[in-house]
Amino acid sequence: MNILESQWVEHGYGKRFQGFQNLMRQRIRDVLLVSSLYDLYLFEEDGRLYELIRNEYQGLHLSHSPEITRVSSAHEALTLLEEEKKFDLVITTLHTEDMHPVKFAQAVREKNGSLPIVLLSFDNRELNNILIRYDTSVFDKIFIWQGDYRLIIGIIKFLEDKLNVEHDTKIAGVQSIIVIEDNIRFYSSFLPIIYTETLNQSKRLISEGINLSHKYLRMRARPKILLCQTFDEAWEYFEKYKEYILGIISDIDFMKSGKQNARAGIEFAKEVKKRVFDIPILLQSTNPENEKEANQVGASFLYKESPILLNELRQFMVQYFSFGDFIFRLEDGTETGRASDLLTLEEQLRVIPEESIKYHAERNHFSNWLKARTEFWLADKLRPRKVTEYESIDELRNYLIYSLQEYRRIRQRGLITDFKKDTYDPKNGFARIGGGSLGGKARGLSFLNILINNYGISDKFEGVRIDVPPAVVLGTDIFDQFLDENNLRDFALKCTDDSEIKKRFLNAKKFPEEAIGDLIAFLDLVNEPLSVRSSSLLEDSQYHPFAGVYETYMIPNNNENPFLRLYELINTIKLVYASTFYKNAKDYIKITTYRLEEEKMAVIIQKMVGSEHGNRFYPDFSGVAKTYNFYPIPPLKPNDGIVLLALGLGKMVVEGGKSVRFCPKYPKHLIQFHSTKEALSTNQQQFYALDLETKQEKNKIIQEEFTKLFDISEAEKDGTLKYAGSTYSPENDRIYDGLSYEGIRLVTFSPVLKHKLFPLAQILDLLLDMGSWGMGTPVEIEFAVNMTPKDSNLKQFAVLQMRPLVISQEIEALKIDDVEKEKVLCKSSGVMGNGIIKNIYDIVYVDYNKFDRGKSKEVAAEVSHFNSKLTENNIPYLLIGVGRWGTMDPWLGIPVTWSQIAGARTIIEAGMKDFYVSPSQGSHFFQNLTSFMIGYFTVNEENENNFLDWNWILEQKCEEEKNYVKHIRLNKPLIIKMNAHNNCGIIVKQQE
Amino acid sequence: MNDNKKNTENSITNCPHCNHKLSSWEQVLLSVDRFLMCRNCWYRITYEDEAEKKETKKTRKERKSGKK
Known part of the structure; x- marks a missing residue:
């Protein structure tokens, strides 16, 4: 699969997107250098070779400088190769003390067929002697040392490029430069120059990376150097990688079809230009008369005997290989502007003359420059279209600007x-x-x-955009x-x-x-x-x-x-x-x-999701979805997940207020609306919204007052209840979907869940699955939906948070034995938690007879008092209360915060006298409960499986009591047993 | 009413080996990563192979009905 099909390959998540991270997979990490000590001394000059190379690697921001092991004899080298098998490259000089280097190379080949071997000579005459008398084809390449230690780096990079070119071109469209030179001295001297230039170019790109990993990834996509010695070798590369050739640097006189050809380079350039007219070509020769013919075929020319040859080579690369700034010119060469990065390119495109744009566009200069900067996707997008396809240069200008803007936006x-x-x-x-x-x-x-x-989720559902709202984060x-x-x-x-x-x-x-x-x-x-x-x-x-x-x-x-x-x-x-x-x-x-x-x-500063309705701002609905349902009602299973949904801001859900519960796999299965009594008792009657009219005054901090509660009737006036509302008719004792009937409004979300006004269940099912897959654990997601965003015709599903869930991993289900009723303090079929707790002597309980819903805040304060007292002494306790623990709605239960009951090891939530309270799985309180693995018993109705012995509790002598809450201490500990597999649990009192 | 999901002709919704229904996320993974292990039978589903088979089936059908 080619990167050019998608611009996302730069980011390394998911197997498909390993793109840049997968480049340069084959590396030379360990080099075996076979040389005399004197040879090594020549290499090193002022410093240790290893350190010189390491410094060079660091300076070029290359990772993993190779380790170099030196030996002086061929036999030592062969032994090491046999024993250690870690080397990626062998470099041998001509001065191996015990064996001729060609024989040594042959011995290495026999045992290690594909291991690259390079011959490094110090002297041309010495080398010529070997070339004439021996078959040196056993070596992958021969080089001449000319005093520049960077040749070692050049050798390593040359071999790495050879190993990786096929893969990297296929995966990411990495560019290559073909270098044709059969003169060993010449290519030994300019190979380091070419590499240094390409690596410096890569280094320059670091400053333009979006973030640190992006920056370093781009280093791996630097252009590769394909060094060839013959026409045929070069042509094979060209045919294979022609779309990815950045440029060609070539000698003129070299072998073609087995024969020396004094015009081979000219012919090569001609053939290349026929196929791809705009590839920059540099021809080099010791014969200055070749310049005219080189220019005729559209190539630049360098005289090899020039005293500043290497400098001129460098300049050619910067200019023609698009390293460095993009220089806008007119046809006559006059400079009209410069751009050093995508942003300045975009700025310049707005102002430079039309003739300049035309000049560069006709020659594909824009896409070549972008390719040199590893912006492959954008380069490819711009390349195919011809100037003549545009009605005017202005249209072309606008298209270029738009493409750059779009690309910068998308890649972020x-x-x-x-x-x-x-x-x-x-x-x-x-x-x-x-x-x-x-x-x-x-x-x-x-x-x-x-x-x-x-993974392309954002537009997976028609008419809906799924996103994380834009934000900035202040780092720690x-x-x-x-x-x-x-x-x-x-x-x-x-x-x-x-x-x-x-x-x-x-x-x-x-x-x-x-x-x-x-x-x-x-x-x-x-x-x-x-x-x-x-x-x-x-x-x-x-x-x-x-x-x-x-x-x-x-x-x-x-x-x-x-x-x-x-x-x-x-x-x-x-x-x-x-x-x-x-x-x-x-x-x-x-x-x-x-x-x-x-x-x-x-601190995350994030755009809120929602729309303005008069003086209010809020999303149409929001909620919390979990992969795991701790209290599934059959036929639902725990792994089917659960969603809690409310109209308005999600504060209603996370603070344990009234909400609609449903399973994303069965969105029409809404148990809470099966009976009108329960539907009315659990109905969301208020919603949270941001009050836009509360103005910040200097010196008066009122942040807490910005978010307010409003009646559901306000939502109906705003037009937002239509997505969530049903109507209860007291005359018929029936609930009707929609708002067309007169009656009591209920928030049921039937338009969304039953009539599929919005694909909420499908989106949540997908995201929960995705989240669990990504995090490797069950997850919980907070979300908000805006059905009418002001700047888009797409409905918005915004994900506000995702965090891992703690699920008890116990494998063994605990057996809950039959115990005589007199010994049972509590029994429940709605239990969360698994295991046995045997060290609880203390009980803190809300007196069932004294509890008054209107005083639930005082109750919370009293519970907090006992919690502080017991936690200071590290005493765990059983907490028993009436109604929902941790709800911010004092009419639903007891509005404690987590820290106010954090010392409890097990909590019992008993139903209120007048109505059933279901556990609020979406609240912050609930999250902390599960993460601290606190046992949780809900006892709503009395039957053989659900029971709480209030009489026994009330008979016990108090250690301390307050108005509503009491603390008792037992002589013998309770035995608490919980079975997570069937949600059953029992608390047994040990007899005195 | 529609499911509001974008339909792709070549989307693979079931494991070709055991016919286990792939979840919507598994379908996304398969279309993006180009391969997926079926969690039911551990068969390695390759997107290109299966999409090609679907295309061949479709082409054959069209040819038979004379539509092509």
């Missing part, structure tokens, strides 16, 4: 680039500001971006700089008052200036609402998602005053930084193996 897609205002694409870009890590969240997003772009170095410049580090680590931390961070006067410049530039390009999210070093790792621990803010970014917009953004970033040190974060980190000092914060 899926990559993290360094943020630059003039190259950042505000519709697709994903760029970094500052150094350091990008943090866990940004890593996950960037990885997703690459997968989506490299900015965080470090901010803390250090404002002396905040020690204070923040020690302070226990969140409001004090917040105040000090907001009042910090210094913010890294370089970052401010880039943020100003970013805000100049993006004036839509932004989400400002934490992306810490430790976040989103498999075992510690830190979900919901740090802050996310959303800001309208719509102030007319650009300084206020910047002020708002910087303050928001400071708030995210501050949240690294809040009590929540400190409590969370205590129960991990990390130290807060190790934590660093990157």
